[in-house]
Amino acid sequence: MSSHIYAFLSGFGYNHPLHPAFTHLPVGLTIGSFIFIAIAYFLRRPLYFQSAKHCIVLALLATIPTAIAGYFDWQYFYAGSLLFPVKMKLGLALALVLLLFVVVFESTRRKKVTFFLLLLHLLCLLLVIGIGYFGGELVFGKKLNVIQTTDKTVTDTKSVIAGANFFEKKCSFCHVTDSIDTKVGPGLEGLFDREKMPVSGWPVSAEGLRRQLKSPYNQMPSFENLTEEKIESLTSYLRSL
Structure with a gap:
């Protein structure tokens, strides 16, 4: 409606x-x-x-x-x-x-x-x-809400919001998004402006993030059953930081 x-x-x-x-x-x-x-x-x-x-x-x-x-x-x-x-x-x-x-x-x-x-x-x-x-x-x-007029932008915005919601529920216990300081895991502010992932050193990319979620480096818990839709929305959110 x-x-x-x-x-x-x-x-x-x-x-x-x-x-x-x-x-x-x-x-x-x-x-x-x-x-x-x-x-x-x-x-x-x-x-x-x-x-x-x-x-x-x-x-x-x-x-x-x-x-x-x-x-x-x-x-x-x-x-x-x-x-x-x-x-x-x-x-x-x-x-x-x-x-x-x-x-x-x-x-x-x-x-x-x-x-x-x-x-x-x-x-x-x-x-x-x-x-x-x-x-x-x-x-x-959190830089989430640049409201524009095209259907694509609205869809992208919804993806970012969905990713932020997922992050708050599943990731915010260990990571922060407003700095690069370590909480339990590394801070993720400006993650996609960097060349390498913190800790693992893997290249920062959508595929690198998917790899980190599915087969995480070091002690991060695995999200091997995470759907592609949720991975994409989380990626959209982290790109917006």
Whole structure:
């Protein structure tokens, strides 16, 4: 279903993810609500409390289209992979929605602003910051998500994401991808920019990586039953580092 939506939008010249455009609504409204309630509390301006109420209700409502757009982006651009930033965003977003419900409930039953309400708004603000941080990590943190418009690029991107997901589950216990430092095994940053594999000294190539996985050098565990599809996706991911 998601592919049809993006194909339709592409016909109008829109070739970008949907979720970032929607995030401005709950994020901006949550920030605005905190500013208004802070003014109401510290400057004793009760009318600003009403503005904070309106903003927080709208922020809660805005989470619905934002979450839907996020789901479609996740399926289309990330192949539904549960990467660490995705898990963190999901957890923080769920916490934010629940907290927004609490804030709306408490705001409607209270006639004046209290420190407790101010604290709840502050927690909402912190959750928004956390969601934004991991959103940035998802887009920029591991060089995974250069979104382009051709079907081939989308396919390649999905392969990289699938490889990253496999790496996180099977390889990240022993290897890091953001440096060349040794964890248990060697760091793999810029692996395909090197001439030789670390430790084994085999030439760096897709075939060399396949050999290392199927018949590993030294003490690395064997992945002899790994499918070609997974090897190709892992290769795509390591090439992207």
